[in-house]
Amino acid sequence: MTRSTSSPGRTGRPPRTSRTEILGAARRIIDRDGWEKLTIRRLASELGVGPATLYHHVRDREDLLVQLLNEHASQTFSGDLPDPPRERIIAAATAMHDSLAAWPWAAEVLTTDGFLRRLGQPALEMVEAVVSGAIDHGCTSERAVHIFRSLWYYTVGEILVRAHTESRRHGEGPAGPHDTFFTSIDTSRLPRLASVGDQWPALAAQDTYPQGLRAFVDGLLAQST
Amino acid sequence: MTRSTSSPGRTGRPPRTSRTEILGAARRIIDRDGWEKLTIRRLASELGVGPATLYHHVRDREDLLVQLLNEHASQTFSGDLPDPPRERIIAAATAMHDSLAAWPWAAEVLTTDGFLRRLGQPALEMVEAVVSGAIDHGCTSERAVHIFRSLWYYTVGEILVRAHTESRRHGEGPAGPHDTFFTSIDTSRLPRLASVGDQWPALAAQDTYPQGLRAFVDGLLAQST
DNA sequence: ACCTGAACACCGTTCAAGT
């Protein structure tokens, strides 16, 4: 929470830990041990300082994660977006999605209160792209914000559900009796699910985000004409 | 994980804690102290037993939450759904949404791995309604599953983001200088966001789930014709 | 068969005191 740039009149003990060092150490832990292991205490010992020290540089654990995500976003979002409104919206949403999908730990911070307010410039440019695309299509700015939120919910939901599903796809070898996916369902009341049956996991594993996104964008834009 | 129904040949110490008691105590804690306080240790002391005892009745904390959610679902989903495919899909998705929205703690368990596989009959009937609606509209069963998943992502995302936003809407009285919602944005690169500005929180507070849902359903159904 | 205390291996955060 203190600035690492030394102002002229500054006095007292010089800093040994900088924001950059902290973020670097955090990424090292994530890459080496997995993001579940990124705790304040582990991060402190990675840096060779006491846990209390970190509270001079980040407000709390959540703040650390938001900073990490903003850093990631600034490295990810690059290149210009297409000009046609519909394509601009799809490209921006896809960029946000792909950026988040690459960082499963993002799920932890995505639903943070006031998350949007704490986004950095690069991420906000993607929000701008969606909102401006909707306005250029002919929406009011109020409607454009609603459209952004709808697409944001879809994107966050996909990331969050997927982040907690990736776990194991092994363990269910072709040797075992392919027992029903849904445990003991009443097939008379659930005929469609029964007929889909064991195919469900395979279907659920397919990446249908892009297709769903296009359907959603078209549906939303059709509503405001 | 043991059944509370006593089989004839059973022997040994009689149970003092039942599945029903556990679920009841859990709901009491949620109602009285808030769902954040629902921990294994607190639940045990609410019941007057040791923490280890609970592990004879639930596999782990996650299992407890899934059981709680299924119980809630069985009390919530009632009444018949409309017959026209589009309306049936919308009604089922809305029922799932409203049911989850009433239980903010559901966010904790929603993204559980293999969540769908652990749903009980009442919740599965809502899944069935969406899938059957899509099939009756003319989709293949594969496509119907994709449609369900897309709507599920949107629904989960809305719930999760909303659950972490409800916190405080007070504290920002009309007296204070209505400072910018987005902190220090580059207005030349973000003109639309700049013009929306402080209206964002008010717009974000509006419930646009039903409208977004209809747009999404229409977009998805239009894709498969 | 069911219950238990005690232990294991952790958390995030605060605070008075030190340099």
Place this chain on the structure above:
DNA sequence: ACCTGAACACCGTTCAAGT
């Protein structure tokens, strides 16, 4: 101004032992 050890107030889960 920055750093610290120690403490506070918790977690989920396991396990050998008891009834």
